[in-house]
Amino acid sequence: MAPAKNKRPKKDSEGSTSTFVRFQSQDYEKLCQKYTNTKEKYIDEKFPPEKRSIGTGLLSKSQMAKLVWKRPSELVEDPCLVVDGESRFDFAQGELGNCWFLAAIGAITFQKEIMDKVIPDDQSFGGNYSGVFHFRFWRSGKWIDVVIDDKLPTIDGELIFLHCKTRNEFWPALLEKAYAKVCGSYAALHGGFISDALRAFTGGAYKTFLVIEETTWDLMEKAAQGRALIGCGTHQGATSANTVLPNGIVQGHAYTVTGVTKVKTPTKEVKLVRILNPWGEGEWNRDWSDKSPLWKQVSEEERKRWLEDKNDGEFWMSMKDFCRYYSNLDICCVSSTFLDEPPTAPKSRRIQH
Incomplete structure:
Protein backbone atom coordinates (compact mmCIF):
# COMPACT_ATOMS: atom_id res chain seq x y z
CA MET A 1 0.00 0.00 0.00
CA PHE A 193 -8.37 33.53 -15.38
CA ILE A 194 -5.00 32.21 -14.19
CA SER A 195 -4.68 35.25 -11.95
CA ASP A 196 -7.92 34.39 -10.12
CA ALA A 197 -6.69 30.89 -9.31
CA LEU A 198 -3.27 32.14 -8.18
CA ARG A 199 -4.98 34.65 -5.90
CA ALA A 200 -7.31 31.96 -4.52
CA PHE A 201 -4.33 29.80 -3.51
CA THR A 202 -2.24 32.58 -1.96
CA GLY A 203 -4.22 35.71 -1.14
CA GLY A 204 -1.27 37.49 -2.71
CA ALA A 205 -0.91 40.48 -4.98
CA TYR A 206 -0.82 39.86 -8.72
CA LYS A 207 -0.38 41.68 -11.99
CA THR A 208 -0.68 40.74 -15.63
CA PHE A 209 2.03 41.77 -18.09
CA LEU A 210 2.27 41.63 -21.85
CA VAL A 211 5.19 39.51 -23.05
CA ILE A 212 7.72 41.94 -24.53
CA GLU A 213 11.19 40.68 -25.41
CA GLU A 214 12.97 43.81 -24.17
CA THR A 215 11.54 43.66 -20.63
CA THR A 216 10.08 40.21 -19.92
CA TRP A 217 13.28 38.35 -19.05
CA ASP A 218 14.27 40.79 -16.29
CA LEU A 219 10.74 40.64 -14.92
CA MET A 220 10.63 36.83 -14.89
CA GLU A 221 14.11 36.53 -13.36
CA LYS A 222 13.16 38.98 -10.61
CA ALA A 223 9.88 37.14 -9.98
CA ALA A 224 11.65 33.78 -9.77
CA GLN A 225 14.18 35.15 -7.30
CA GLY A 226 11.29 36.49 -5.21
CA ARG A 227 9.62 33.05 -5.24
CA ALA A 228 6.60 34.46 -7.05
CA LEU A 229 4.12 32.21 -8.85
CA ILE A 230 4.14 32.67 -12.61
CA GLY A 231 1.49 31.66 -15.12
CA CYS A 232 1.47 32.44 -18.82
CA GLY A 233 -0.82 32.15 -21.81
CA THR A 234 -0.34 31.64 -25.52
CA HIS A 235 -1.83 33.66 -28.35
CA GLN A 236 -5.40 32.70 -29.24
CA GLY A 237 -4.65 31.97 -32.89
CA ALA A 238 -6.72 32.69 -35.97
CA THR A 239 -8.75 29.48 -36.00
CA SER A 240 -10.12 27.82 -32.87
CA ALA A 241 -8.92 27.44 -29.30
CA ASN A 242 -7.13 24.25 -28.34
CA THR A 243 -5.27 24.05 -31.65
CA VAL A 244 -1.92 22.32 -31.26
CA LEU A 245 0.68 23.87 -33.56
CA PRO A 246 3.26 21.67 -35.33
CA ASN A 247 5.85 22.88 -32.81
CA GLY A 248 3.78 21.47 -29.93
CA ILE A 249 2.47 24.76 -28.53
CA VAL A 250 -1.28 24.90 -27.80
CA GLN A 251 -2.99 28.12 -28.89
CA GLY A 252 -5.10 30.02 -26.37
CA HIS A 253 -3.82 27.81 -23.56
CA ALA A 254 -2.64 28.42 -19.98
CA TYR A 255 0.80 27.21 -18.87
CA THR A 256 2.97 27.48 -15.75
CA VAL A 257 6.46 28.98 -15.76
CA THR A 258 8.50 26.59 -13.60
CA GLY A 259 12.00 27.98 -14.04
CA VAL A 260 14.36 30.39 -15.76
CA THR A 261 18.08 30.00 -16.30
CA LYS A 262 21.01 30.88 -18.54
CA VAL A 263 23.25 28.30 -20.22
CA LYS A 264 26.55 28.77 -22.01
CA THR A 265 27.29 27.49 -25.49
CA PRO A 266 30.70 27.85 -27.20
CA THR A 267 29.55 31.09 -28.83
CA LYS A 268 27.05 32.76 -26.49
CA GLU A 269 24.94 32.72 -23.35
CA VAL A 270 21.32 31.66 -23.91
CA LYS A 271 18.35 32.66 -21.77
CA LEU A 272 15.96 29.73 -21.24
CA VAL A 273 12.45 29.45 -19.80
CA ARG A 274 11.00 26.20 -18.42
CA ILE A 275 7.27 25.77 -18.94
CA LEU A 276 4.68 23.21 -17.84
CA ASN A 277 1.64 22.22 -19.88
CA PRO A 278 -1.13 21.43 -17.34
CA TRP A 279 -2.42 18.66 -19.60
CA GLY A 280 0.50 16.63 -18.23
CA GLU A 281 1.73 15.96 -21.77
CA GLY A 282 2.28 17.79 -25.04
CA GLU A 283 5.53 19.73 -25.34
CA TRP A 284 7.44 22.24 -27.45
CA ASN A 285 9.53 20.26 -29.93
CA ARG A 286 11.91 22.81 -31.44
CA ASP A 287 15.09 24.56 -30.16
CA TRP A 288 16.00 23.65 -26.56
CA SER A 289 13.21 21.07 -26.27
CA ASP A 290 13.95 17.73 -24.61
CA LYS A 291 15.44 16.18 -27.74
CA SER A 292 16.99 19.29 -29.23
CA PRO A 293 20.62 18.85 -30.41
CA LEU A 294 21.37 22.30 -28.98
CA TRP A 295 21.76 20.69 -25.55
CA LYS A 296 24.94 19.03 -26.84
CA GLN A 297 26.51 22.51 -26.98
CA VAL A 298 26.34 23.03 -23.21
CA SER A 299 28.46 21.36 -20.58
CA GLU A 300 27.60 17.92 -19.25
CA GLU A 301 27.11 19.47 -15.83
CA GLU A 302 24.45 21.87 -17.15
CA ARG A 303 22.71 19.09 -19.09
CA LYS A 304 22.46 16.94 -15.96
CA ARG A 305 21.22 19.87 -13.95
CA TRP A 306 18.52 21.11 -16.31
CA LEU A 307 17.57 18.56 -18.96
CA GLU A 308 15.03 15.78 -18.40
CA ASP A 309 13.85 13.90 -21.47
CA LYS A 310 10.35 12.90 -20.36
CA ASN A 311 6.92 13.33 -21.92
CA ASP A 312 5.53 14.99 -18.80
CA GLY A 313 4.38 18.29 -20.30
CA GLU A 314 7.40 20.26 -19.07
CA PHE A 315 9.96 21.68 -21.49
CA TRP A 316 12.59 24.36 -22.05
CA MET A 317 12.56 26.97 -24.78
CA SER A 318 14.62 30.07 -25.51
CA MET A 319 13.45 33.44 -24.28
CA LYS A 320 13.24 34.56 -27.88
CA ASP A 321 10.81 31.75 -28.77
CA PHE A 322 8.87 32.30 -25.55
CA CYS A 323 8.26 35.91 -26.54
CA ARG A 324 7.13 34.77 -29.97
CA TYR A 325 4.49 32.25 -28.84
CA TYR A 326 3.31 33.57 -25.46
CA SER A 327 1.25 36.70 -25.04
CA ASN A 328 0.93 37.40 -21.31
CA LEU A 329 2.39 36.68 -17.87
CA ASP A 330 0.42 36.46 -14.64
CA ILE A 331 2.67 36.98 -11.62
CA CYS A 332 1.44 36.52 -8.06
CA CYS A 333 3.28 36.65 -4.76
CA VAL A 334 2.55 37.11 -1.08
CA SER A 335 5.21 39.83 -0.92
CA SER A 336 4.54 42.47 -3.57
CA THR A 337 8.01 44.03 -3.46
CA PHE A 338 8.92 43.28 -7.06
CA LEU A 339 5.43 44.17 -8.31
CA ASP A 340 6.26 47.86 -8.32
CA GLU A 341 6.59 47.39 -12.08
CA PRO A 342 3.58 48.96 -13.87
CA PRO A 343 1.33 46.38 -15.59
CA THR A 344 1.54 46.41 -19.37
CA ALA A 345 -1.75 44.58 -19.90
CA PRO A 346 -5.08 45.64 -18.46
CA LYS A 347 -6.11 42.27 -17.04
CA SER A 348 -5.60 38.53 -17.25
CA ARG A 349 -7.15 36.78 -20.24
CA ARG A 350 -9.99 34.29 -19.73
CA ILE A 351 -8.93 30.85 -20.96
CA GLN A 352 -11.34 28.02 -21.61
CA HIS A 353 -9.69 24.66 -22.20
Missing part, protein backbone atom coordinates in the same frame (compact mmCIF):
# COMPACT_ATOMS: atom_id res chain seq x y z
CA ALA A 2 1.28 3.47 -0.91
CA PRO A 3 1.99 5.75 2.05
CA ALA A 4 -0.73 8.11 3.17
CA LYS A 5 -0.15 11.82 3.41
CA ASN A 6 2.29 12.60 6.22
CA LYS A 7 1.14 14.80 9.05
CA ARG A 8 2.65 18.27 9.04
CA PRO A 9 3.43 20.41 12.09
CA LYS A 10 0.62 22.72 13.12
CA LYS A 11 1.07 26.45 12.63
CA ASP A 12 0.14 29.06 15.21
CA SER A 13 0.40 32.08 12.93
CA GLU A 14 -1.31 32.68 9.62
CA GLY A 15 -1.84 28.99 9.03
CA SER A 16 -3.89 28.33 12.16
CA THR A 17 -7.51 27.29 11.79
CA SER A 18 -8.63 30.30 13.81
CA THR A 19 -7.86 32.55 10.82
CA PHE A 20 -10.25 30.70 8.50
CA VAL A 21 -13.96 31.35 7.97
CA ARG A 22 -16.14 28.27 7.62
CA PHE A 23 -17.66 28.27 4.14
CA GLN A 24 -21.47 27.89 4.35
CA SER A 25 -21.01 27.50 8.12
CA GLN A 26 -19.85 23.88 7.77
CA ASP A 27 -17.52 22.73 10.57
CA TYR A 28 -15.04 20.12 9.38
CA GLU A 29 -14.09 18.84 12.84
CA LYS A 30 -17.67 18.49 14.02
CA LEU A 31 -18.68 16.68 10.83
CA CYS A 32 -15.75 14.29 11.16
CA GLN A 33 -16.71 13.53 14.75
CA LYS A 34 -20.38 13.02 13.90
CA TYR A 35 -19.77 10.60 11.04
CA THR A 36 -17.02 8.77 12.88
CA ASN A 37 -19.43 8.14 15.75
CA THR A 38 -22.24 6.98 13.48
CA LYS A 39 -19.84 4.98 11.28
CA GLU A 40 -21.55 6.43 8.23
CA LYS A 41 -19.97 8.12 5.22
CA TYR A 42 -20.61 11.82 4.79
CA ILE A 43 -22.69 13.20 1.91
CA ASP A 44 -22.53 16.97 1.52
CA GLU A 45 -26.08 18.30 1.27
CA LYS A 46 -24.81 21.72 0.18
CA PHE A 47 -22.84 20.34 -2.79
CA PRO A 48 -24.45 16.95 -3.30
CA PRO A 49 -23.39 14.22 -5.75
CA GLU A 50 -26.12 15.25 -8.17
CA LYS A 51 -26.54 16.79 -11.61
CA ARG A 52 -26.82 20.33 -10.23
CA SER A 53 -23.27 20.13 -8.86
CA ILE A 54 -22.00 19.37 -12.38
CA GLY A 55 -23.85 22.38 -13.78
CA THR A 56 -25.36 23.01 -17.17
CA GLY A 57 -23.77 22.83 -20.60
CA LEU A 58 -20.68 20.92 -19.51
CA LEU A 59 -21.50 17.28 -20.26
CA SER A 60 -23.67 15.84 -23.03
CA LYS A 61 -26.92 14.00 -22.32
CA SER A 62 -25.24 10.68 -23.02
CA GLN A 63 -22.41 11.50 -20.64
CA MET A 64 -24.82 12.57 -17.92
CA ALA A 65 -26.75 9.32 -18.37
CA LYS A 66 -23.58 7.32 -17.67
CA LEU A 67 -22.28 9.51 -14.84
CA VAL A 68 -21.86 7.80 -11.46
CA TRP A 69 -20.54 9.47 -8.29
CA LYS A 70 -18.02 7.23 -6.55
CA ARG A 71 -15.77 7.48 -3.54
CA PRO A 72 -12.03 6.79 -4.05
CA SER A 73 -12.44 3.58 -2.02
CA GLU A 74 -14.84 2.37 -4.72
CA LEU A 75 -12.27 3.06 -7.45
CA VAL A 76 -9.10 1.62 -5.89
CA GLU A 77 -8.26 -0.67 -2.99
CA ASP A 78 -5.78 1.68 -1.29
CA PRO A 79 -6.81 5.32 -1.82
CA CYS A 80 -4.42 8.01 -0.56
CA LEU A 81 -4.80 11.74 -0.40
CA VAL A 82 -1.14 12.31 -1.29
CA VAL A 83 1.52 9.82 -2.39
CA ASP A 84 5.16 10.88 -1.89
CA GLY A 85 4.31 14.57 -1.66
CA GLU A 86 2.43 16.89 -4.01
CA SER A 87 4.09 17.44 -7.38
CA ARG A 88 3.40 19.41 -10.54
CA PHE A 89 3.68 16.09 -12.38
CA ASP A 90 0.94 14.37 -10.35
CA PHE A 91 -2.12 15.37 -12.32
CA ALA A 92 -3.74 15.49 -15.75
CA GLN A 93 -6.67 17.53 -17.03
CA GLY A 94 -10.01 15.86 -17.72
CA GLU A 95 -13.19 16.89 -19.56
CA LEU A 96 -13.33 20.25 -17.81
CA GLY A 97 -11.85 23.29 -19.57
CA ASN A 98 -9.91 24.56 -16.56
CA CYS A 99 -6.29 24.63 -17.71
CA TRP A 100 -6.11 28.07 -16.01
CA PHE A 101 -6.83 26.40 -12.66
CA LEU A 102 -4.38 23.55 -13.28
CA ALA A 103 -1.64 25.99 -14.30
CA ALA A 104 -2.03 27.68 -10.91
CA ILE A 105 -1.88 24.33 -9.10
CA GLY A 106 1.36 23.56 -10.94
CA ALA A 107 2.79 26.83 -9.65
CA ILE A 108 1.94 26.32 -5.98
CA THR A 109 3.43 22.81 -5.79
CA PHE A 110 6.85 24.49 -5.60
CA GLN A 111 6.02 26.16 -2.30
CA LYS A 112 5.31 23.85 0.62
CA GLU A 113 3.99 26.59 2.89
CA ILE A 114 1.25 27.37 0.37
CA MET A 115 0.37 23.71 -0.14
CA ASP A 116 0.23 23.25 3.64
CA LYS A 117 -2.34 26.02 3.89
CA VAL A 118 -4.50 24.99 0.93
CA ILE A 119 -4.46 21.25 1.78
CA PRO A 120 -4.76 20.84 5.57
CA ASP A 121 -2.81 17.97 7.09
CA ASP A 122 -5.54 16.65 9.40
CA GLN A 123 -7.20 14.37 6.85
CA SER A 124 -6.58 11.07 5.12
CA PHE A 125 -8.25 7.84 4.02
CA GLY A 126 -6.93 6.04 7.08
CA GLY A 127 -7.76 6.20 10.77
CA ASN A 128 -11.22 7.66 11.36
CA TYR A 129 -11.97 8.19 7.67
CA SER A 130 -15.61 9.18 7.23
CA GLY A 131 -15.70 10.64 3.70
CA VAL A 132 -15.18 14.24 4.89
CA PHE A 133 -12.40 16.44 3.46
CA HIS A 134 -11.63 20.15 3.48
CA PHE A 135 -9.52 22.68 1.58
CA ARG A 136 -8.77 26.37 1.96
CA PHE A 137 -8.91 29.27 -0.47
CA TRP A 138 -8.59 33.04 -0.33
CA ARG A 139 -11.87 34.61 -1.38
CA SER A 140 -13.41 38.06 -0.93
CA GLY A 141 -10.59 39.22 1.31
CA LYS A 142 -10.47 36.26 3.70
CA TRP A 143 -9.39 32.63 3.93
CA ILE A 144 -12.30 30.20 3.79
CA ASP A 145 -12.40 26.56 4.89
CA VAL A 146 -14.42 24.49 2.40
CA VAL A 147 -15.84 21.10 3.39
CA ILE A 148 -16.73 18.44 0.79
CA ASP A 149 -17.59 14.78 0.66
CA ASP A 150 -15.31 12.56 -1.41
CA LYS A 151 -17.84 11.36 -3.98
CA LEU A 152 -16.33 12.14 -7.40
CA PRO A 153 -17.95 12.11 -10.86
CA THR A 154 -16.99 9.07 -12.96
CA ILE A 155 -17.94 7.41 -16.23
CA ASP A 156 -17.21 3.72 -16.71
CA GLY A 157 -15.23 3.69 -13.46
CA GLU A 158 -12.88 6.53 -14.45
CA LEU A 159 -12.69 10.07 -13.11
CA ILE A 160 -13.90 12.45 -15.78
CA PHE A 161 -12.36 15.67 -14.50
CA LEU A 162 -8.98 16.40 -12.89
CA HIS A 163 -7.22 13.18 -11.91
CA CYS A 164 -3.83 11.86 -10.80
CA LYS A 165 -1.42 9.90 -12.94
CA THR A 166 -0.92 7.75 -9.85
CA ARG A 167 -4.24 5.93 -9.77
CA ASN A 168 -4.62 5.81 -5.97
CA GLU A 169 -3.78 9.51 -5.34
CA PHE A 170 -6.74 11.89 -5.01
CA TRP A 171 -5.65 15.32 -3.77
CA PRO A 172 -6.06 17.04 -7.18
CA ALA A 173 -9.57 15.67 -7.79
CA LEU A 174 -10.75 16.61 -4.30
CA LEU A 175 -9.12 20.06 -4.49
CA GLU A 176 -10.91 20.69 -7.79
CA LYS A 177 -14.23 19.59 -6.26
CA ALA A 178 -13.78 21.98 -3.34
CA TYR A 179 -13.15 24.90 -5.70
CA ALA A 180 -16.11 23.87 -7.85
CA LYS A 181 -18.25 24.03 -4.71
CA VAL A 182 -17.05 27.56 -3.95
CA CYS A 183 -17.86 28.63 -7.52
CA GLY A 184 -21.25 26.86 -7.55
CA SER A 185 -20.62 23.96 -9.92
CA TYR A 186 -17.98 22.21 -12.01
CA ALA A 187 -19.33 24.03 -15.05
CA ALA A 188 -18.39 27.33 -13.41
CA LEU A 189 -14.73 26.32 -13.77
CA HIS A 190 -15.07 25.86 -17.54
CA GLY A 191 -13.05 28.90 -18.53
CA GLY A 192 -11.36 31.36 -16.23
